[in-house]
Amino acid sequence: MKHLSEDQLYTAAFDSTDADAEFIDHLTQCTDCHRQFTSLQRLAQALSVAHRSQPSNAQIERYQQMSSLLPRKSSALPEWVAQIRATLLQDSRQRLALQGMRSGGQQAYRLLYTADHVDIELLVDALGSSRHIEGEVLSADEQKMQSPLLVELYATHPDQSEQVWTTESNPQGRFRLDGVALGAYDVIITPTVGPALRIEGIQIT
Numbered sequence: 001m002k003h004l005s006e007d008q009l010y011t012a013a014f015d016s017t018d019a020d021a022e023f024i025d026h027l028t029q030c031t032d033c034h035r036q037f038t039s040l041q042r043l044a045q046a047l048s049v050a051h052r053s054q055p056s057n058a059q060i061e062r063y064q065q066m067s068s069l070l071p072r073k074s075s076a077l078p079e080w081v082a083q084i085r086a087t088l089l090q091d092s093r094q095r096l097a098l099q100g101m102r103s104g105g106q107q108a109y110r111l112l113y114t115a116d117h118v119d120i121e122l123l124v125d126a127l128g129s130s131r132h133i134e135g136e137v138l139s140a141d142e143q144k145m146q147s148p149l150l151v152e153l154y155a156t157h158p159d160q161s162e163q164v165w166t167t168e169s170n171p172q173g174r175f176r177l178d179g180v181a182l183g184a185y186d187v188i189i190t191p192t193v194g195p196a197l198r199i200e201g202i203q204i205t
């Protein structure tokens with residue numbers, strides 16, 4: 001069975017034209033393509049929400065206050081903690097730029113990272129001058145990636161102060177980070193059992 005192309009998936013998710021029967025047929029049979037499609041639909045939705053909702057000054061202020069209250073740490077995880085490195089599989093910013101899509105500075109985008117037994121998906125959406133990140137860790141082997149997961153975002157650019165955003169995932173491996181400043185980050189995801197995952201050099205724009 002031939003999978004749906006990235007073009008087909010993007011077109012169906014972003015243009016609300018009717019998908020043909022063959023497309024729908026494949027989606028109902030293929031969990032891989034179905035998952036990709038659902039995630040692209042979420043991105044399309046996030047983009048249209050970003051279009052519609054300009055946050056109020058009060059909202060922005062509240063988020064800034066929240067981020068200033070978040071705990072800061074001066075050092076990353078101890079050296080002895082085993083880590084698996086995840087690599088970038090997809091960055092929808094490249095794709096959207098190719099298609100000439102812009103959303104007036106309010107850009108939502110999707111990053112997909114992969115490691116041997118997990119995929120990590122990040123949906124980044126704008127809220128005023130900061131960003132919020134909705135993430136999901138999808139594991140083929142739940143024994144290796146037991147939720148709740150501890151998720152830490154470390155600012156890595158020398159100009160940024162040493163900021164850390166921390167949150168915990170729900171039992172399904174979903175998490176959310178609010179009030180994230182623009183910049184470069186490393187993300188460390190630590191499961192209840194097993195080695196931590198490390199994603200390096202994420203550019204939040």
Ligand SMILES: [Zn+2]
Binds near residue numbers: 002003004030031034
């Ligand atoms: Zn498929």
